[in-house]
Structures are given as structure tokens and as C-alpha cells.
Amino acid sequence: MPTADLDALVEEARAAIAATESPDDLTRVRAGYLGRKGTIAEVLRGIGKLAPEERSQVGAAANTAKRRVETLADERRAQLEQRATLQSLEEHRLDVTLAGAAPAAGHLHPITRVMRDMVDFFVSLGFSLEEGPEVETDWHNFEALNIPKDHPARDMQDTFYLEDGHVLRTHTSNVQIRVMTGRQPPFRFVAPGRVYRHDLSPRHSPMFNQIEGFMVDERVTFADLKGVLLAFGRHLFGDDVELRFRANHFPFTEPSAEIDYSCELCDSQGCKMCSGTCWVEWGGCGMIHPRVLERCGIDAQRYQGFAFGMGIDRTASRRYGIPHLRHLFEGDLRVLEQI
Ligand code: PHE
Numbered sequence: 001m002p003t004a005d006l007d008a009l010v011e012e013a014r015a016a017i018a019a020t021e022s023p024d025d026l027t028r029v030r031a032g033y034l035g036r037k038g039t040i041a042e043v044l045r046g047i048g049k050l051a052p053e054e055r056s057q058v059g060a061a062a063n064t065a066k067r068r069v070e071t072l073a074d075e076r077r078a079q080l081e082q083r084a085t086l087q088s089l090e091e092h093r094l095d096v097t098l099a100g101a102a103p104a105a106g107h108l109h110p111i112t113r114v115m116r117d118m119v120d121f122f123v124s125l126g127f128s129l130e131e132g133p134e135v136e137t138d139w140h141n142f143e144a145l146n147i148p149k150d151h152p153a154r155d156m157q158d159t160f161y162l163e164d165g166h167v168l169r170t171h172t173s174n175v176q177i178r179v180m181t182g183r184q185p186p187f188r189f190v191a192p193g194r195v196y197r198h199d200l201s202p203r204h205s206p207m208f209n210q211i212e213g214f215m216v217d218e219r220v221t222f223a224d225l226k227g228v229l230l231a232f233g234r235h236l237f238g239d240d241v242e243l244r245f246r247a248n249h250f251p252f253t254e255p256s257a258e259i260d261y262s263c264e265l266c267d268s269q270g271c272k273m274c275s276g277t278c279w280v281e282w283g284g285c286g287m288i289h290p291r292v293l294e295r296c297g298i299d300a301q302r303y304q305g306f307a308f309g310m311g312i313d314r315t316a317s318r319r320y321g322i323p324h325l326r327h328l329f330e331g332d333l334r335v336l337e338q339i
Pocket of ligand 1: 310
């Protein structure tokens, strides 16, 4: 092949390479000129048949042509790759100024919220926060609270007994004994926590939350108790709430009362939440029995005090409109996420 034809071949290759639009395309076109069966390889193969004086000239020209086509193909490949990079950058353009997706935040459980709200109120009155064990001795849960062995509250129906003689505390009143034993008044404490009763009726839960509060000093009266509870009720249910004290019996208080508050939902019309009575049971209270103080090593002639204990869960279920207490304990996110 004359060298002028080789120049024409390079020009043809230049045009063909420039016309390629993708790396695959280019690979194919390049092979058409440079591959084993390509045009230039054909020329190199034909050299053997040439006259000896032509061989070196055509061989050198063919090699030059080969290198030029290689260079053209390499340049085009670099161009195509750069173009592809730019194109993909364009397609996947990120708007870094867009607002990010906020991470899903959890929230406090409704019972925790109400519990903290209650504790905050008492802390603002100068009460301290206490805790007691849920697995408790018979002494702290019963005996020291003046609940004798044959008292109905000890009935197997109410109390979960552990094999080693401990009980699951049936109320938070054990904290009175835990706090007062070995210390001397004045005392002002609140103690929220879980309590357990063996009650399988569907309206009750075998575990629920109570808050205990007590105050002991030299001149604490039932009037102080009423004043503190009324302020507590107003904090929780609004300024218009009324409290009702009904005479009752607890072995560890004397006198004792049950407390109801006026239903804040029905506005004295009677509703489903208060079963039409306009009053809601809230808890128990009274003046701490002198025998309890004595069992804690406190001089009951000099000191006296009040104590109260109420359920927390019902307040939470009313506040957040959750009809069944069990919904509060099941941890079902479909319920909790609505709050
Ligand atoms: N411990 C009583 C109960 O669980 C409530 C209570 C507490 C009553 C303190 C009087 C004083 O029912």
C-alpha cells in the first residue's frame, strides 16, 4: 500500500474516531483500524509481499500511522470519559442548601411526663425525691406500717409473694419506712414508683404507678395535708378543681381519708370518665400513725406528720385521653406516637 493511502487511512480514522459517541463505540472503531484483523494490521501483514526496497518505507509509514490512530483514539477516549463524568455530575447534582431530614425524635412516655410534673410540683414546695425497692421485705411493706399478719391487705389475692419471703411492694408506703428509719425529722419527701397487686380484672393492671408523699415535723396538722393536696390538685387539674375527703381506714394513718377530685372533663355534668358521679378517686391519705413513727425510732409525742399516696397512671390516661390503662403499659408505638 502506498504511503499516501496510509495518510488517507489516518484521515478516515480521525473522522471515524471523532464521530464516536461512547467508549464502546470507540473500542469498536479503534479495533477496526488497530485490531488483529484491522486495516493497519492488514497493511503490516502485506509488507512481506512487497519488494525489499519498499518494505522499510511502507513499514515505517504503517507504524507511524498506527501510532497516530492510537493517539487519536486515546485522546477521544479521554474526551468521552470526561464528558461522561460531567454528565453524571450534572444528573446527580446535589442541592446542598436544601433543608436536611430531621432525625426522628422519641418523646417521654406519658406516665414519665406526669410523674415528672408531679415531682416538680413537690420539689417546688421543698420536698425531696426518694426511691424505694420494688422487691421489699415484709417488714417495710407491712409490719412497720402497722399492717398485722392477719390484715386482709396481705391476702394472697393482693400480694405477690416471692419464694424467699420478700414481696413485690403493694404500695409506695414502704418508702416512708425506708426514709424515716435511722433519721430524725423534719421530713418532706415524695417517692414515685411501680407497685404490684395481684388483680387480674380487666380494668386493673397487676403493675401500676403511685406517688407517695409525706411530711413530718413538730406541728404538722391535717390542715397542712389538705392545703398541700389542694395545691397539688390545682397544679394538675386546674384552679377550679375541688377535693373531697371521705373517712376511710388505713392501718398506717389515723385519721385516714380517701381523696376524690372533681372531674375536670365533664364540668359537673357527669360523664363516662367519672361514671356520671363527677368525682374521680385519687388516692389515700391521713396523719401518720404514731406506731409507724415509733417503729422508725421517732418520738411520736414530739413529732407528727401526714402521708398520702395516689395513682399516677389514671392521671396520665385522663390527661392524654387514653381510655384503657393497659394501653399505657403495652408500649405499643401506634398508641404512644399519637401522644
Ligand atoms: N398506701 C395506700 C394505698 O396504696 C395509700 C396511702 C398512702 C394511704 C399514704 C394513706 C397514706 O392504697
